Amino acid sequence: MNAPLQSPPVATDPKSNKPALTLLIAAPRGFCAGVDRAIEIVERALDRYGAPVYVRHEIVHNKFVVDSLRDKGAIFVEELDEVPDGAPVVFSAHGVPKAVPAEADRRGLDYLDATCPLVSKVHRQAERQIAADRHIVFVGHKGHPEVIGTMGQVPEGAMTLVETIADVEALDFAPDAPLAFLTQTTLSVDDTAGIVMALRSKFPQIIGPKAEDICYATSNRQAAVKQIAPGSDLVLVIGAGNSSNSLRLVEVSKKCGTDAKLIRRATDIDPAWLDGVGTLGLTAGASAPEQLVREVVDLISQWREVEEHTLVSTVEKMVFKLPRQLTE
Structure with missing residues (x-):
């Protein structure tokens, strides 16, 4: 009977005595133009109106982003009835039913629409x-x-x-x-x-x-994963469990035949995942900031001698205008 196939042994870097790791980083990855715009709307609203500024639902699906904005004075609520009269409110990047701005108008709320x-x-x-x-x-x-x-x-x-x-x-x-x-x-x-x-x-x-x-950013990030997954032993996707585009990146990698794991940030990584991994793929969903990508690279570099390669499948240049209330 034939012996089971095994991954080739992972080489050790003679200078550092740490196992070598090839890191394939997808590009594009992380923030898209719609997410950039939504976050900037909340930040500019805080500058314009002062804290607190209310935000209906998570502005984007990323805890790191939401917590950062909360620290600056944003208050996240589920429905408009949690917003006090006279307070400014931002609608999330995902869009809202017509009834929501209609209710905001009825109450005379000053609102900003961050819908992508x-x-x-x-x-x-x-x-x-x-x-x-x-x-x-x-x-x-x-x-x-x-x-x-x-x-x-x-x-x-x-x-x-x-x-x-x-x-x-x-x-x-x-x-x-x-x-x-x-x-x-x-x-x-x-x-x-x-x-x-x-x-x-x-x-x-x-x-x-x-x-x-299907938006350009979703398509581009999936195409970028198709570039890195076939040559990787494992792919890490930085994103939230309620982020549709991040979950799709995990699925795309698995359909390429490479296991993938969704992580919120570096602290979610189990070092045992890297056992026998010589090439690791890394990407981030459209709501995940680049800071979290570098955080993952820095942590893995403590365990392995990392050689980074960025695989660029396309270059994004999309920029969306801000609402008129914030630019006049």
Whole structure:
């Protein structure tokens, strides 16, 4: 019987006596333009209005970012009824149902909308499809704030959520029903392509967006993981457990055949994970700051003699404008 395959032994650096480690760092990684914009909105609001500034929901899905803003005077709440009259409030990057700004207007609250412009684009597409009397099939993850916000742009019952190809197969619309589809911006590119293919196959008349709804940053970070995963023994993804785009990066690596672990920051790393690992991949979700990437590199460098290589799959130059209230 053949002996089981084993990973080659990890070399030891003769100068440091620490095992050598090749570190493949994905690029792009970390903050995207929408996250940069949302954080800057909260920081500028604090400068303009003074503390406290209220933020409805986590501004982005990252505890380090949220805690940093809380230390500066931001107060995070779940609903507007927790915001005192007269206090400024920021809506998170994930977007909110139409009822939220309507309620803020009713109460006379001074609010800033930090919704990512690419999410706002999906909201406008939803409005246009409803105006055209089409029912919308929305591809997304149930309960995610972005999904709640997008579904809240249209009348109740005007949008149906699907998460899988099986959900598509269960749809029972008439063959000639006027339909459109939209997608959450932070989904798996490959999985979503399969679901969209199933929708088009079952409902040839369905109307889709002219441009891809999955945002450039989500697509780029998944493509970057596809660059580093095949040559790695393990991939670490820095991100939060409730961050859709970070969870997708873990899935992408595993589909490439390389195990991946989601960590919030360096302190989550178990040194035993690196046993037998000669090449480690590292990336970060769109809500994770570069500071956490360097923190991971610094910690691993205490255990291993690290040789860093950054693999650049594309260069991002996207910048989003701030709300007019903060620039005038």
